[in-house]
Amino acid sequence: MSAFWQVLCLNGRNTLSLQKFSTMEQRKVRVRFAPSPTGPLHIGGVRTALYNYLFARQNGGDMILRIEDTDSRRFVPGAEEYIKESLEWLGIKFDEGVGYGGEYGPYKQSERRDIYRKYTQDLLDAGKAYIAFDTPEELEAARAEVPNFQYDATTRGRMRNSLTMPEEEVKKLIADGHQYVVRIKIEPNEDVVVDDLVRGKVTINSSILDDKVLYKSADDLPTYHLANIVDDHLMKVSHVIRGEEWLPSAPLHVLLYRAFGWEDTMPQFVHLPLLLKPVGNGKLSKRDGDKLGFPVFPLEWHDPKSGEISSGYREKGYLPEAVVNFLALLGWNPGDDSELMSMDELISKFSFAHCSKAGAKFDYKKGIWFNHEYLMKKSDEELCQLFKPILEEKGISGYSDEYIGRALGMVKGRANLVPDLWDQADFFFVAPESYAEKDVKKRWSEDTPRIMGELVEVLKGIDDMTSANAEKIVLDWIAEKGYHLGNVMNAFRLAVVGACRGPHMFDITEIMPKEEVIARIERAVEKIGK
Ligand code: GLU
Numbered sequence: 001m002s003a004f005w006q007v008l009c010l011n012g013r014n015t016l017s018l019q020k021f022s023t024m025e026q027r028k029v030r031v032r033f034a035p036s037p038t039g040p041l042h043i044g045g046v047r048t049a050l051y052n053y054l055f056a057r058q059n060g061g062d063m064i065l066r067i068e069d070t071d072s073r074r075f076v077p078g079a080e081e082y083i084k085e086s087l088e089w090l091g092i093k094f095d096e097g098v099g100y101g102g103e104y105g106p107y108k109q110s111e112r113r114d115i116y117r118k119y120t121q122d123l124l125d126a127g128k129a130y131i132a133f134d135t136p137e138e139l140e141a142a143r144a145e146v147p148n149f150q151y152d153a154t155t156r157g158r159m160r161n162s163l164t165m166p167e168e169e170v171k172k173l174i175a176d177g178h179q180y181v182v183r184i185k186i187e188p189n190e191d192v193v194v195d196d197l198v199r200g201k202v203t204i205n206s207s208i209l210d211d212k213v214l215y216k217s218a219d220d221l222p223t224y225h226l227a228n229i230v231d232d233h234l235m236k237v238s239h240v241i242r243g244e245e246w247l248p249s250a251p252l253h254v255l256l257y258r259a260f261g262w263e264d265t266m267p268q269f270v271h272l273p274l275l276l277k278p279v280g281n282g283k284l285s286k287r288d289g290d291k292l293g294f295p296v297f298p299l300e301w302h303d304p305k306s307g308e309i310s311s312g313y314r315e316k317g318y319l320p321e322a323v324v325n326f327l328a329l330l331g332w333n334p335g336d337d338s339e340l341m342s343m344d345e346l347i348s349k350f351s352f353a354h355c356s357k358a359g360a361k362f363d364y365k366k367g368i369w370f371n372h373e374y375l376m377k378k379s380d381e382e383l384c385q386l387f388k389p390i391l392e393e394k395g396i397s398g399y400s401d402e403y404i405g406r407a408l409g410m411v412k413g414r415a416n417l418v419p420d421l422w423d424q425a426d427f428f429f430v431a432p433e434s435y436a437e438k439d440v441k442k443r444w445s446e447d448t449p450r451i452m453g454e455l456v457e458v459l460k461g462i463d464d465m466t467s468a469n470a471e472k473i474v475l476d477w478i479a480e481k482g483y484h485l486g487n488v489m490n491a492f493r494l495a496v497v498g499a500c501r502g503p504h505m506f507d508i509t510e511i512m513p514k515e516e517v518i519a520r521i522e523r524a525v526e527k528i529g530k
Helices: 003-011 018-024 043-058 079-090 113-125 136-145 167-175 224-234 244-260 286-292 320-328 343-349 364-376 380-393 401-414 418-428 437-443 448-460 467-481 485-497 505-511 514-528
Strands: 030-033 062-065 129-132 181-184 191-196 200-205 213-216 239-243 268-272
Touching: 030 043, 030 239, 043 062, 043 079, 043 239, 043 268, 043 320, 043 343, 079 320, 113 129, 113 181, 113 213, 113 224, 113 244, 181 244, 191 244, 191 268, 213 224, 224 244, 239 244, 244 268, 320 343, 320 364, 364 401, 380 401, 380 418, 401 418, 401 505, 437 485, 448 467, 448 485, 448 514, 467 485, 467 505, 485 505, 485 514
Parallel strands: 030 062, 239 268
Antiparallel strands: 129 181, 181 213, 191 200
């Protein structure tokens, strides 16, 4: 934990600021999700987008997608498309922003240079910011000389900037093409209050802040801080809902609102708790996912540089509604013991009053449980649609939707992720190639081929293969002959399924064509023999 962050914690009074909220209520709720396209969207970022969406929808507000791409060195091609596709898959919708239109655009920061230039100039003109020419080497030298150096009221007087240099010289350096940055001029010893709906009012002293760079002439672009504040203001953002990692920037942001004279329209801050490792301490990382076998990205990501492929929830066979439900409960609770909640229910129940300050352990097993529950809710038709890509991939065709749906409906209770349906229902689509050795040993004796031959004749004589009817006829025959029920039924199952597993035998034979069932029995007799 950084020293800075500790100061924030120590000064925080963890009370909810209702007064501020009631004034905010007058304002139209406008929230933004503002990712930087520096790679795939992490699952924590998805949760941030989700909470923004729930809050916006609950309050009849607007949800904006702003792309914060001012750091060109970290730009990754494909990241923006990935972010959009991920959120679309999850049903997190935008009203405004990149690709969605709106009257406050452009919504991509790299297209807003003129705007940032103007606001940087405004701060310079008002004496709230200054120009600095210090080279990296000079900054390095200052760091070596002054213990715990930071560029601030105590040190800026000895650096090369427009506060220490004559105006003429500053102008000349700029005219000669020297690179410079613009820094905020932070006045020392002022109280800075960050009013946060989850953390309460957090007060820090401005003296611990440094004069952060707001603009760099080298790429004629603002830094994150300036662009973020200017855009939130111009886009009339009412609530800034983001991850806890941005909390240390919040005091600077408050000072920027002050410097611009925008305190009255400053958004309400909400910093969401961190997502923590499933086991041990610390922030959830991609490595945890790799180690324990769960994705940390919504969709599969193909890294354009390294070619590395990272797994995604969608491709692993999670349902979007399960991922949404699971993520919603990482850092928030509905105040009662409800767990399964649709997007609409989440929208109506969501509240920052029930968001925790403490980090949320990423219990990926709970995510699997959610998926199972949502799979159970699926109708046969829905299951069929989810499953078709798997059949296609395996080159299997010729089955009716009804057959596919009914087969899956029988096995869904044993599946967690969509591909598990294949593991459970494979025999409905391909006849067994081999037979589980252990089961053969236990259930297939010298008598079995003869008894299976009789069973074939019994089956041939059944006209109505509905489960209860076929069951009655077959069980009557077994009883009449005095055969061992378990042995006959398990051998039957072994022949049709390939192992002693699967749903009720007569439910299987109700939907599987009788000729196929008979062919499988005959094949087993031939293959296993005895
Ligand atoms: N661009 C920042 C990010 O990548 C936005 C942080 C914020 O929401 O202010 O998350």
